[in-house]
Amino acid sequence: MKRQFAVIGLGRFGSSVARTLFSMGYDVLAVDVDGERVQDLAKDVTHAVQGDAREEETLRAVGIRNFDVVVVAIGQDIQSSILITVLLKELGVKCVVAKAQNELHAKVLYKVGADKVVFPERxxxxxxxxxxxxxxxxxxxxxxxxxxxxxxxxxxxxxxxxxxxxxxxxxxxxxxxxxxxxxxxxxxxxxxxxxxxxxxxxxxxxxxxxxxxxxx
The missing domain is CATH 3.30.70.1450 (Regulator of K+ conductance, C-terminal domain)
Known part of the structure; x- marks a missing residue:
């Protein structure tokens, strides 16, 4: 069965990850609170949804626990990236990959359950x-x-x-x-x-x- 991915946060990093996974033949859900970003990516992924991933209801509505890997591509808003990571693990997501701004941010993400932390800029x-x-x-x-x-x-x-x-x-x-x-x-x-x-x-x-x- 083909693996399914979700990407939360559609800045340059998140959009690039989503587009690349989709081009490789995977099912990709893209989520962002910014409707314009969602619209821009809509043709390059399986599903693009506007919503606030900091809300548990949003994550449940898109069936987030059904995805094999969820990428939290939010870097600037550290508090939001941590909160979303916590929610994802509480909802039963098996693998959460989170973007970090610095080493301290990474340590916190691991503490709250992130399975892998990446530093794209570094x-x-x-x-x-x-x-x-x-x-x-x-x-x-x-x-x-x-x-x-x-x-x-x-x-x-x-x-x-x-x-x-x-x-x-x-x-x-x-x-x-x-x-x-x-x-x-x-x-x-x-x-x-x-x-x-x-x-x-x-x-x-x-x-x-x-x-x-x-x-x-």
């Missing part, structure tokens, strides 16, 4: 900084303060070599999760997989080890 800033200083790092996702997943462009001296020959795990403490080759994704590649020109490695490791890899 994470995008970190991605941009890494992409600017490391030409071979194409994308960057921070898993925790110490670990990340990155996409690494294959350098010329890696071409024609196997993963065994590169031995990235022993040299850098990096694990290769996949190889992206044109439109093909090779998941969990083997030690004898050969790297071609234009290949992109999807790797996971500590930020310290990734920093070393960037200098290769």
């Amino acid at each position: 994470d995008m800033g970190a991605r941009l900084a890494r992409n600017m200083v490391a030409a071979n790092i194409l994308d960057y996702i921070q898993l925790s303060p110490d670990y990340s997943i990155v996409e690494v462009a294959t350098s010329e001296n890696w071409e024609g070599k196997t993963l065994r020959e590169l031995n990235l795990r022993a040299r850098f403490g990096i694990n290769v999760l996949a190889i992206k080759r044109d439109k093909k994704l090779i998941v969990a590649p083997g030690a004898e997989d050969l790297l071609h020109k234009g290949d992109i490695l999807v790797v996971v490791g500590s930020n310290a080890n990734i920093d070393q890899l960037e200098r290769v």
